[in-house]
Amino acid sequence: MTHRIAVLGAGVMGETLLSAILSAGHPARDLVISEKRVDRAEELREKHGVEVTDNATAARGADIVLLVVKPQDVPDLLEEIADAVRPGSTVVSLAAGIRIDTMESILADGVAVVRAMPNTPALIGEGMFGISPGTFVSDEQMAAVVSMLEAGGKVVVVDESQQDAVTGVSGSGPAYVFYLAEAMIAGGVDAGLDPGTARILATQTVLGAAQLLAGGEDTAEQLRARVTSPHGTTHAAIVTLDERGVHDGVRAAIAAAAARSAELSGPA
Incomplete structure (x- = not known):
């Protein structure tokens, strides 16, 4: 119809x-x-x-x-x-x-x-x-x-x-991904890459990782653990992210976005 x-x-x-x-x-x-x-x-x-x-x-x-x-x-x-x-x-x-x-x-x-x-x-x-x-x-x-x-x-x-939770996760969510990509590109440049190459590497990595997550039954945690070999390069990176409080920071960011959404909506 x-x-x-x-x-x-x-x-x-x-x-x-x-x-x-x-x-x-x-x-x-x-x-x-x-x-x-x-x-x-x-x-x-x-x-x-x-x-x-x-x-x-x-x-x-x-x-x-x-x-x-x-x-x-x-x-x-x-x-x-x-x-x-x-x-x-x-x-x-x-x-x-x-x-x-x-x-x-x-x-x-x-x-x-x-x-x-x-x-x-x-x-x-x-x-x-x-x-x-x-x-x-x-x-x-x-x-x-x-x-x-x-x-x-x-x-x-x-x-x-x-x-409000939807707003915190997906409504505002693209900005979190862009923020991560921005940091990945800057980190690549700090490590010696030119900005154009760092952008290509970061962008395709984000895209490919998202497609892996969307296309299979494994959870994000399982996919992350699979590529994090003990004492390897990825392990060193994840340990650093945890030490800097990135995981908790993302969760707090979603909570803040959801809370602001509730404020904008007014009382139920």
Whole structure:
């Protein structure tokens, strides 16, 4: 079954999801995106062949409405489209920190609301989405949302109470990987490599390690232990990381990100 999908917000993530959904085979005639700027709207029409209009017009008649705007803009956007979104439609918010009950309080009864936390690898179709259903979401609607977001990566369904943890692990997670890669490159340069070679070595190592972890049944701990021979080079590196408190630091960083997410969400 083909759903009419409205993407409200034509920024980087909005256009990324639009492109991913089109690439997954969804017909352009059943996609619409909102954009106020005339030049940007024309660019989107020419590039993707979809309808470009205002928020309320885009939302009217859509089966799924994607909110891809800044968190502070979500309440006003919901007020703008509240009369246009029909009961039975599904509103999916990708804005961090906006609670389901906040959205449901603005929209009409019967409008299904799904809260989603994306991350930036969705830009290349390798994103991670943690999603939570609201009060009125049916199994069929949830399946449609999962199928749509899988065009941009992988999807896990969690209770909304776990959204802060999702934010800490995957929402902010790409930054941790970039931080590690940054340190690996700098360490390579310190050891005598030129920056370009150090970047290639670090980047491919991170990529390959991630694929090993994703492609097998072994845990991260098992994979790490397998390449850490007693008294070898990797052992020396891991001992140093432990002495510097890196493992505990990463866990503390995730806890801090989750706590900040909870602060931004406000009281339950």
